[in-house]
Structures are given as structure tokens and as C-alpha cells.
Amino acid sequence: MQEPTFLILTALAAGPQHGYGVITDVQEISGGRVRLRAGTLYAAFDRLESEGLVAADREEIVDGRVRRYYRLTEEGSTRLATEAERLRRHAEAASARLRVRLAGGAFLLRLTGGEA
Amino acid sequence: MQEPTFLILTALAAGPQHGYGVITDVQEISGGRVRLRAGTLYAAFDRLESEGLVAADREEIVDGRVRRYYRLTEEGSTRLATEAERLRRHAEAASARLRVRLAGGAFLLRLTGGEA
DNA sequence: GCCCAATATGCCGATGGTCGATATATAAAG
DNA sequence: CTTTATATATCGACCATCGGCATATTGGGC
Numbered sequence: 001m002q003e004p005t006f007l008i009l010t011a012l013a014a015g016p017q018h019g020y021g022v023i024t025d026v027q028e029i030s031g032g033r034v035r036l037r038a039g040t041l042y043a044a045f046d047r048l049e050s051e052g053l054v055a056a057d058r059e060e061i062v063d064g065r066v067r068r069y070y071r072l073t074e075e076g077s078t079r080l081a082t083e084a085e086r087l088r089r090h091a092e093a094a095s096a097r098l099r100v101r102l103a104g105g106a107f108l109l110r111l112t113g114g115e116a
Numbered sequence: 117m118q119e120p121t122f123l124i125l126t127a128l129a130a131g132p133q134h135g136y137g138v139i140t141d142v143q144e145i146s147g148g149r150v151r152l153r154a155g156t157l158y159a160a161f162d163r164l165e166s167e168g169l170v171a172a173d174r175e176e177i178v179d180g181r182v183r184r185y186y187r188l189t190e191e192g193s194t195r196l197a198t199e200a201e202r203l204r205r206h207a208e209a210a211s212a213r214l215r216v217r218l219a220g221g222a223f224l225l226r227l228t229g230g231e232a
Numbered sequence: 233g234c235c236c237a238a239t240a241t242g243c244c245g246a247t248g249g250t251c252g253a254t255a256t257a258t259a260a261a262g
Numbered sequence: 263c264t265t266t267a268t269a270t271a272t273c274g275a276c277c278a279t280c281g282g283c284a285t286a287t288t289g290g291g292c
Contacts, residue, residue, distance in 0.1 A: 002118065002249060006206060013213035020269050029209045034201070042271060046248085061292050064258055077217065080210055082248050086149070087207035090122060093145045094200035097129035098193065117279060136240050156279050158242055163278085180287055181240050 001084050004040050009053065009072060009080040016057040016071040019045070045070060054080055120156050125169065125188060125196040132187040134172040135161070161186060169195055194196050 004026075011025035019041055026036045046058055048054040053076035057069035070079065120142075127141035129132055135157055142152045164170040169192035174186035186195070 003206070003249065006210070009289080010206070010210040010213055014216045018269080020267095021269095023269095026253060030206070033273080035205070038269090038271075039252070043249075045148070053147060067269075072217070075215065081214055084207045084210035084214070087203045087210075090119070090126070091200045091203035091207065094122070094126040094129060094196055094203075096124055098197055100130045101188075101193065120279065134240080135242095136238095139240095148291095153280060154240090154242070155244080155281070159278075179239080183240075 002035065004036055005044055006080070006083055006087070007034055007036070008041065008048070009046050009076055009083075012054060012070060012072040013080055016069040018060075018067040018069045020067075022070075044116070048076070049080070052076070117195075119150065119151055121160055121164070122199055122203075123150055123152070124157065124160050125192055125199075128170060128186060128188040128206045129193065129196055134176075134181075134183040134185045138186075140223070166191070168192070193228070 007026040007029060008022055010029055011022045012093065017025060019038075022041060023036045023038070026034055043053055045054065049070075054070045055073050057071040060067040060071070123142040124138055126145055127138045133141060133142075136199045138157060139154070140148055161170065165172065165186075168189055171189050173187040175185065176183040177190060181189045
């Protein structure tokens with residue numbers, strides 16, 4: 001799963017949200033580093049809906065503009081939790097190996113059980 | 117940066133490694149969940165070398181087979197550290213929002229300062 | 233003796249998620 | 263009156279990855 005997709009699911013994790021709300025949420029969640037494009041978002045909604053990870057929730061009309069809400073399905077919630085754990089492990093593995101690098105190479109990695 | 121690229125840099129973080137070694141390392145690091153394809157790896161080596169994140173290190177001949185080693189540059193090391201921190205934050209954000217979901221919705225998110 | 237798996241590098245066409253641009257519409261700010 | 267923000271939606275282009283193929287050696291199983 002790619003970063004934008006992960007962040008879309010993350011934006012929906014706390015509760016239903018509409019397209020534009022997801023875009024602003026993602027910007028916020030990522031500390032301004034990820035700006036979701038409309039093309040990415042609506043394509044992702046279609047794809048994720050057909051995969052059963054998100055579902056259309058309801059529609060509102062605010063100031064003459066339609067708001068189409070999406071929510072995370074149970075499957076989407078489970079999948080996001082799995083992906084989050086995956087990211088956490090990968091981040092941990094990278095940090096551990098970078099520490100080994102600073103400490104002086106692969107010798108210490110084997111010594112401390114960093115691999116194998 | 118995509119997952120395979122991140123894991124290639126991670127594999128090189130502890131010290132220089134050759135192509136096939138990276139493939140097995142990545143499989144190990146990811147707990148068997150990511151199996152790097154040769155096509156992905158050697159294309160990535162070319163790309164990452166031109167970006168200055170990895171560099172050709174040395175060549176060995178073991179059992180009549182060539183081993184071409186690559187190493188992480190300083191820039192590659194810095195970049196990997198940045199990316200690892202990015203993953204860690206994203207994983208944390210997703211987990212936090214999933215906890216909010218279990219606790220009962222967006223109300224708690226605002227209350228606890230999860231966003232805004 | 234023969235085939236398969238593992239080791240090892242490398243190319244190439246296809247796939248697919250993301251990007252960037254564009255379109256449409258309302259409301260508020262300058 | 264134009265720009266910015268809100269809001270949804272489509273479409274072509276890009277490019278990292280995938281999957282298959284090619285090539286070569288060593289070692290184990292049948």
C-alpha cells in the first residue's frame with residue numbers, strides 16, 4: 001500500500017469524512033508534508049470502495065455544495081491496523097540498522113541479534 | 117519513497133551488500149512479507165546511484181559468480197533516517213486514530229488534541 | 233545421469249497508483 | 263472583479279514496481 005492510500009484510510013479512521021476534508025486532514029496528519037491531489041483521492045475512493053476497505057456513508061449539502069462522506073469498513077480498519085504495524089516495524093528496522101552503522105558495521109548487528 | 121526502495125536502503129544501512137544479499141536481507145527484515153524482484157532491485161540500484169543515495173563499493177568473485185557490492189552514501193543514510201521517522205509518525209497517527217474509533221468517534225479526537 | 237533449488241546479475245514489457253492539469257460551481261475576501 | 267477556499271470529478275502522462283525471461287555455476291535429491 002502506498003503512502004497516499006495509507007493516509008486516506010488514516011484520515012477516515014477516526015470517523016466518516018468527505019473528500020475535501022480528507023485532503024485537509026492528510027495535510028494535517030503528515031505535518032504539511034503530504035498534499036493529496038484530487039485526482040489521487042477520488043481514484044482511490046473508487047478503488048478502495050471496490051476493495052471493500054471504505055464505503056459511501058451519507059451526503060450533506062453545505063452552502064450549496066455537496067459533501068459526500070466516506071467511512072472505513074471493518075475490513076478497512078483491520079487493514080489499516082496491519083499496515084500501521086508494518087510501517088512501525090520497517091521504521092524500527094531502519095533505525096536499528098542505522099545505529100549499527102554508526103556503531104561500526106555489521107559485526108555488531110550479528111552480535112546484538114539484529115538479524116539472523 | 118516506496119516500500120521496496122526503503123527496504124533496499126535499510127538493507128544497506130548496516131554495511132555494504134551485494135544484490136542477491138539485499139534480496140535475502142529484505143525478505144528477512146520484513147519478516148518474509150516482502151520478496152524483492154530482481155527487476156525491481158537492479159532498476160533501483162541504477163536510480164538510487166544516479167540520485168547519489170547509494171554507490172558501487174567493490175566486486176568479489178565467489179564460486180565463479182560475481183558479487184557486486186553497493187553501499188549507502190552519507191546522503192543515503194540521512195535520507196533513510198528521514199524516511200524512517202516519516203513512517204514512524206504515520207504509523208503512530210494511524211494507530212492513534214484507530215484508538216479514537218474504538219473509543220467512540222471524532223469527539224474524543226478533538227478533546228485529546230489528536231488534531232487541529 | 234538428470235533435474236531442481238539456490239546463488240547471482242540483468243533486461244524488458246505490462247501494470248497501476250499517483251501526479252498535474254483541467255472543468256465546474258458557490259461564497260467570501262481583497 | 264479577481265483570487266482564494268470549498269467541493270467534486272475526469273483524464274492523459276509518468277514511473278516505480280511486477281512478472282517473466284535469459285544466463286551461468288554449485289550442490290542436493292532421485
